[in-house]
Amino acid sequence: MCFQMPIKANGRMEEASRFSILIIDEDNLSRKGLRKLLLDLNWFTEIAETSNYESLVEIYDFVLICSDTLALSIIQKIKAEGNNQKIVVLLLHPSEEGIARLIDLEVNGIVLKTSPFEELIKCLQLVMEGRDFFSQEISTLFYHLWNSKNPSKPIHNLNISKREVEVLIALCNQKTNDEIAEELFLSVSSVKKYRCQLLEKTCSKTSAGLILFAVKHGIYKI
Helix, strand or coil, X not given: CCCCCCECCCCCECHHHCEEEEEECCCHHHHXXXXXXXXXXXXXXXXXXXXXXXXXXXXXXXXXXXXXXXXXXXXXXXXXXXXXXXXXXXXXXXXXHHHHHHHHXXXXXXXXXXXXXXXXXXXXXXXXXXXXXXXXXXXXXXXXXXHHHCCCXXXXXXXXXXXXXXXXXXXXXXXXXXXXHHHHCCCHHHHHHHHHHHHHHCCCCCHHHHHHHHHHCCCCCX
């Protein structure tokens, strides 16, 4: 699967780059309401919805899980099946421990159910580009847990350049590769190179790790 997402000026996705998505939610009305909102985006070739992941046989490009209680078990099953799916979770009552477990499972995005719909759109857009997205409240919760368990590594020992810091701050602001390239007068390939270097230098696996690193070292303020 290639998760590129060219967006036209009118906000519509090019036909060749659209994907299928599955919404999992025990609440029938919420599930169908979310499906209607996503249909209006015209981003997906198929939008399926279910309350029971166990009964499914078809594989979708994206899985949107809207359940605090079922999220972990569903993600573990998806990972065990070895399917290359992008996973986004909508949470109503996030906890530090729950967020930590979701990030350990390398989910691609976490958004609060109380967030504006625009934040979910931004999350899906970044995930389609191969990025991760975590609501500010989610990043703050996990940061407090992570900060209590991990001693700070002096930033001057990591040899992070000024340009890498600029890219890191832009990533923390949830900007896309194209937006960062335009803002910093770089090519998109250079932005991707800097991001890879940052992941390596900070020993981070995902964008969430980069955000937490930036907050911990005072590079970015939550």
